[in-house]
Amino acid sequence: MLQKHAQHLCWRAGFGESLSAIKETEKQSAKQVFRKMLKDSEVYVPIAVVEPTDIAGDLRKLRMDKKENGGEGVERSKLKELQKERREEQARLNTTWLEVMSTEKGMLREKMAFFWHGHLVARSINASFSQSYVNTLRKYALGKFGDLLLAVSKEPAMLQFLNNRQNRKRSPNENFARELMELFTLGRGNYTERDIKEVARAFTGWDFDIKGNFVFRERQHDEEEKTVFGKKGYFKGEDIIQLLLENKQTAIFITTKVYQHFVNENISTHGHQEKIQELATRFYKTNYDIANLLENIFTADWFYAQQNIGSHVKSPVELLVGLKRTLGLKFEDEQTSLFIQRVLGQVLLYPPNVAGWPGGKNWIDSSSLLFRMQIPALIFTDKQPEINAKSDGDINTDYQTRKRSFRADMDWTAYASIFSDKEAKLMTEMSDFLLQVSPAEAVVQGIQDKTKTDSRTETVRKAAMALMMLPEYQLC
The missing domain is CATH 1.10.238 (Recoverin; domain 1)
Known part of the structure; x- marks a missing residue:
């Protein structure tokens, strides 16, 4: 491979790579390099920096402290301590995943998990739920899309974020049903309002227990017949996901989003639409095999066309991880990365809404570009940034706004x-x-x-x- 092409692959399928690693690809084909990346990502190791949640235990502890020590003030004080612990856990989870992206050899798995984080969007202030969600994205990142979709749909972070806990047969909540079709699978305009109502009924009873484990509450499930996409049946949530996968529009929608992210954001020129259709057809025939889709993209000659190289604006996380990965630098205070993420508008575990981060040229405006360009000087000269990270008024995210030393170790x-x-x-x-x-x-x-x-x-x-x-x- 040409050096420029190898770097193109390593930036798009990963977060950049050291020059020595790039030079190792000189006598290899794109297929050989990609297959090695895939092999390096075979092993999945869960991130385990947060203890499993114990909601009931936390509440018991609060009640006991109130009873033994007396007064509402004690309860409020303990509650603040618990909230502080949760924020610290969330910060540790963020920086740990960032470090995995920056140092582990399985960067293809991490890059795809990061992509799914912006597609199958969920958010929780409970760090244990966040960790479970991130690990599910990482576990299924390169497998079958249907397995990933089903697993993420059962995550406590997702069930909580899109209000499916409130989805019961006597009062269906349509939030998850709508986003499942609009943002996760079919895309807007490929379903009806009737479909939303019927799909919501199918997901009634999907919940989680006090330890964050998925539970199906049969008493809350609507067992009556439903009509979805013109088909009648006594559908449950799993049946709906299968119906969505059977719809070829799901393959087209997912392939388009993957293509725009990894190949070229502007798909209106250079025959991009034809390539997307061909990739989507293969994706559908392989039962939504994600690794196969990526191989078809990253080993194609057209992926290395000049119009695709350098066409992608690095997201804040890609910029940050790329600095660490290509240079081998390490911040003395790892939480410096939280401040950088916050200023640039992309904090892992905190997508702005269910649609995720807008991406592309949206990352660049006059103030963010100036700060982006100053980051190397801040790191390599240990200057303090003049810019402040704005508070959004959320007590759970204030820790991200604290200025920190940018000093980093670099040989x-x-x-x-x-x-x-x-x-x-x-x-x-x-x-x-x-x-x-x-x-x-x-x-x-x-x-x-x-x-x-x-x-x-x-x-x-x-x-x-x-x-x-x-x-x-x-x-x-």
């Missing part, structure tokens, strides 16, 4: 050693590795002139910082 001597010893080649090699979109020659020459020092390591440090502060670094 610049080792990093400098991966590039050519020849001065004439150094800047070209660094630019080719760090940037998927080539800047003007005059810009690169200007950086070379300004960063040249007697110390090769210092020259590399300054040049890397300057290159990563260019607008082109925001693209992959």
